[in-house]
Amino acid sequence: MSRLFERCPVVVRGGGDLASGVIYMLHRAGFPVSVTELAAPKLVRRAASYGDAVYSGRVTVEGITAIRADDAPTPDKHIPVYVAYDLPRIQHDLKPVVIVDARMDKHNPDTSLHDAPLVIALGPGYTAGGDCHAVIETKRGHFLGRVIQAGSAETDTGEPDAVQGITHARVLRAPAAGHIIPALITVAHETRPIEIGDMLEKDQPFAYLNAVPLLAPFRGVLRGLIHEQVFVTAGMKIGDIDPRGNREFCFTISDKARTIGGGVLEAILASDIIRPYLR
Numbered sequence: 001m002s003r004l005f006e007r008c009p010v011v012v013r014g015g016g017d018l019a020s021g022v023i024y025m026l027h028r029a030g031f032p033v034s035v036t037e038l039a040a041p042k043l044v045r046r047a048a049s050y051g052d053a054v055y056s057g058r059v060t061v062e063g064i065t066a067i068r069a070d071d072a073p074t075p076d077k078h079i080p081v082y083v084a085y086d087l088p089r090i091q092h093d094l095k096p097v098v099i100v101d102a103r104m105d106k107h108n109p110d111t112s113l114h115d116a117p118l119v120i121a122l123g124p125g126y127t128a129g130g131d132c133h134a135v136i137e138t139k140r141g142h143f144l145g146r147v148i149q150a151g152s153a154e155t156d157t158g159e160p161d162a163v164q165g166i167t168h169a170r171v172l173r174a175p176a177a178g179h180i181i182p183a184l185i186t187v188a189h190e191t192r193p194i195e196i197g198d199m200l201e202k203d204q205p206f207a208y209l210n211a212v213p214l215l216a217p218f219r220g221v222l223r224g225l226i227h228e229q230v231f232v233t234a235g236m237k238i239g240d241i242d243p244r245g246n247r248e249f250c251f252t253i254s255d256k257a258r259t260i261g262g263g264v265l266e267a268i269l270a271s272d273i274i275r276p277y278l279r
Contacts, residue, residue: 003076004030008277010268011036011096011116015051015081016043017224018122018138019102020061021257022264023050027064027079029265034094035066036085040231044224044240047196047251053081055227062253087115097277100264101132106156118273120264124153133271136263138256145259147267161256164243169217172225172239174232178210181228197250198222200241207239216241223250 009032012023019035027033037051046052050066052059058067069080082094087110090096099116103109107125113132121131123138128148135148140161143154160167174180182193183205194206199221205213206222209232216222224240232238242249253261268274 003032005278006032008032008097008268008274009034009095010098010100011090011094012100012102013090013111014101014103015041015049015053015066016102016104017045017048017254018104018257018260019100020048020050021253021259021261022100022102022122023066023079023261024062024064024253025258025261025265026268031098031268032076033079034069034096035079035081036090037081037083039084040227040229042226042230042236044226044237045196045250046224046227048253048257050079051081054083055229061251091115097274098268101126104138117277118268118271120267122153122260122264124156127152133273134267136260136267138260140256144256145263147263147270166218166243170220170241170243171237172206172214172217172241174209174234174236174238175212175214176210177231177233179228179230180214180226180232180238181208182225183207183213194222194225196222196225197247199245199247214238218243219245221245221247221250 011034015035015037037054041051043049053066053068066079066081096116098118101111101121108131119132120134122136126135128135129150135153137143137146137153139154160171185194200216202219203215207214220241220243223242226238
């Protein structure tokens with residue numbers, strides 16, 4: 001399948017929920033998009049993250065399918081997710097014209113202005129003109145999704161976005177180190193492990209950590225839960241409960257992620273560096 005911008009391959013480093021807004025937008029616009037992820041990514045909103053292909057082998061979000069690309073080539077209509085690719089391998093094997101650092105580390109682990117002809121980073125921890133060519137604002141508010149061509153995004157405050165007035169309580173964190181095991185739930189006379197999208201009642205166990213039950217702080221839909229393979233540390237984000245109770249929100253790209261994706265698309269199409277590759 002021919003894509004509109006076939007000569008401008010893009011590599012998105014990270015496949016989390018915000019990165020997935022970028023991946024979706026660029027794929028829909030006609031860019032060949034590849035994703036690189038960790039061997040055990042710390043995804044919480046996994047049902048809306050293309051990076052979950054690392055665990056599931058294949059994931060479809062809003063009609064677009066990502067496939068873990070280990071052996072066989074990935075069909076053009078799908079997005080390949082490469083596991084544990086370091087930067088030299090990305091540059092050698094995938095030959096990106098654009099690299100988008102969407103790992104949301106809130107500091108710069110290794111991204112350089114010279115990694116690709118155009119380098120874009122999401123959120124705080126990067127400086128446009130120093131670490132990359134452009135930074136995309138990720139903080140909600142008037143400047144969300146704005147393309148920053150000189151300077152940095154707003155500093156991370158550590159304050160979660162409010163949902164129906166709830167901030168910190170909706171973010172589920174590990175009280176200790178270990179592996180998260182989903183609790184069991186009975187639905188229509190069938191008992192199974194709790195899944196993203198299930199409705200939880202206040203004080204209902206949603207998972208176990210070191211055999212200790214973790215309880216839902218209020219009634220809401222389980223919007224995210226970290227994979228059992230991830231070794232979590234005390235205080236680490238492991239889940240997300242949505243008090244709005246809309247199950248569909250668990251499986252679709254958020255308004256925030258779409259806005260950030262639009263900012264990345266603007267940064268690419270407006271860049272003089274990229275013009276020769278778009279013709």
